[in-house]
Amino acid sequence: MNSFLLVGLFSACVLLCACQPEQIKGDKTTHEKQASTAKGDLTSESSAIKDEISLPTEPSSENVAANELQPKSIVEEKTNPQANKLIESIGFADEQTKAIDILSNTESQKNYTPFCNLFSNQHEPNGLSEVDLTAKRKAFCDKISRRLASVSHQSCLAAKLAPTGCNSVAGVPLMLREFPPIEGKKPLGRVLVIGGTHGDELTSVSVTFGWIEKLNKFHSGLFHWHILPSMNPDGLLPRSAQRTNHNGVDLNRNMPSDDWQQNALEYWHTKGGKNPRKFPGDQANSEPETQWLVDEIELFKPDAIISVHAPYGVVDFDALRLDTAPKSLGKLHLNLLGTYPGSLGNYAGINRNIPVVTLELPHAWEMPSAKESDLIWQDIVAWLKETFEAKNSTGISSNGH
Ligand SMILES: [Zn+2]
Numbered sequence: 001m002n003s004f005l006l007v008g009l010f011s012a013c014v015l016l017c018a019c020q021p022e023q024i025k026g027d028k029t030t031h032e033k034q035a036s037t038a039k040g041d042l043t044s045e046s047s048a049i050k051d052e053i054s055l056p057t058e059p060s061s062e063n064v065a066a067n068e069l070q071p072k073s074i075v076e077e078k079t080n081p082q083a084n085k086l087i088e089s090i091g092f093a094d095e096q097t098k099a100i101d102i103l104s105n106t107e108s109q110k111n112y113t114p115f116c117n118l119f120s121n122q123h124e125p126n127g128l129s130e131v132d133l134t135a136k137r138k139a140f141c142d143k144i145s146r147r148l149a150s151v152s153h154q155s156c157l158a159a160k161l162a163p164t165g166c167n168s169v170a171g172v173p174l175m176l177r178e179f180p181p182i183e184g185k186k187p188l189g190r191v192l193v194i195g196g197t198h199g200d201e202l203t204s205v206s207v208t209f210g211w212i213e214k215l216n217k218f219h220s221g222l223f224h225w226h227i228l229p230s231m232n233p234d235g236l237l238p239r240s241a242q243r244t245n246h247n248g249v250d251l252n253r254n255m256p257s258d259d260w261q262q263n264a265l266e267y268w269h270t271k272g273g274k275n276p277r278k279f280p281g282d283q284a285n286s287e288p289e290t291q292w293l294v295d296e297i298e299l300f301k302p303d304a305i306i307s308v309h310a311p312y313g314v315v316d317f318d319a320l321r322l323d324t325a326p327k328s329l330g331k332l333h334l335n336l337l338g339t340y341p342g343s344l345g346n347y348a349g350i351n352r353n354i355p356v357v358t359l360e361l362p363h364a365w366e367m368p369s370a371k372e373s374d375l376i377w378q379d380i381v382a383w384l385k386e387t388f389e390a391k392n393s394t395g396i397s398s399n400g401h
Helices: 002-019 028-038 061-067 107-111 130-147 153-158 202-218 260-270 288-300 344-350 370-393
Strands: 162-167 173-179 190-194 224-228 304-309 314-318 356-360
Touching: 130 153, 130 162, 130 173, 153 202, 162 288, 190 202, 190 288, 202 224, 202 304, 202 370, 224 288, 304 344, 304 370, 314 344, 344 356, 356 370
Parallel strands: 190 224, 190 304, 304 356
Antiparallel strands: 162 173, 173 224, 314 356
8 A cells, every 4th residue: 555655645746846846846855754754644634745736537546545544434435315416506696795794783792802803794894995905815815826726816816805803823814705694585594614724734725715716606695604715824825834823733722622721731642642733732722813713603603614624535523413414525424533622623513512514625735626526515505504494493593602
């Protein structure tokens, strides 16, 4: 198997050097390091072994090698049982949407003091002129499109991201796109989508941009969306991408879950082998990126959260009722990976009973096919619709967190 993997890695490097010299030049040591890490490291999350490239049309040796990293039950292709795929498809153009702020007067918002969140519930960011907004978008998209082969500068701009008011440690704005309710149509629920929590999972950012593009065409008001493609730009943007943020903290271990104080550092020391990739920080919620997410959950009050990761190739789920989990999204199947002190699934799913779907794409640096990405998206929408309709029919308010 290792020989397959090494052949795949070599092919990947050749391909990358040919396709994207400006991104790869001088990065040889990083790739070598990643290759040696991936070898024999079947259980870690460190198999980010190639840069994100346009999808191959034929299975490559790298595909074979990467698939060997996954349990057999996950690799098997199964027919998706959801025959009727749903998409948000009524065809309202984005420009025709008219915002209805259904959140502005809730009690908890009045009482909550945000860490840094100034804008994310505003359809027009307060205090930011159109000129400033355009400049921030352009600066952000310059960085993103240089980093990600599958997100062009134009498509990044078309995502119409707006600054949340929170910045990364290194000062990069956390940029969010809202698809608000449409006048006359009550959304079934509020959905938060997050990509790029781990900076070395490049596909999670690109796939999330792809879904924004989809909603640009098809947002029908079925849900109220907040979508943030890159939660950890400091981990993503450097030539040598890293899982942690600029302070070396794993953002998915830094959420202030109820057990953080008691367990997070001890778990990291004892069971985690002090793996620097999974350092939970010195304190819960110490990082501006996690503070944004805490603010966002408090203020937007999502009814469900979709968090995109890689490269395990499964669907993970955290909530008090696990029987409500999606059984599969595209060809990725439910496989509960467990919860950890400081993880989003623990904080939001277990402590606050907001269902968290963690989508683990099969590869961190190689995009799923457009068809597979479409199928995943359709299944997410179908699952959200089914879940919210069931919840609404029981008479539980969607503000009930
Ligand atoms: Zn991850």
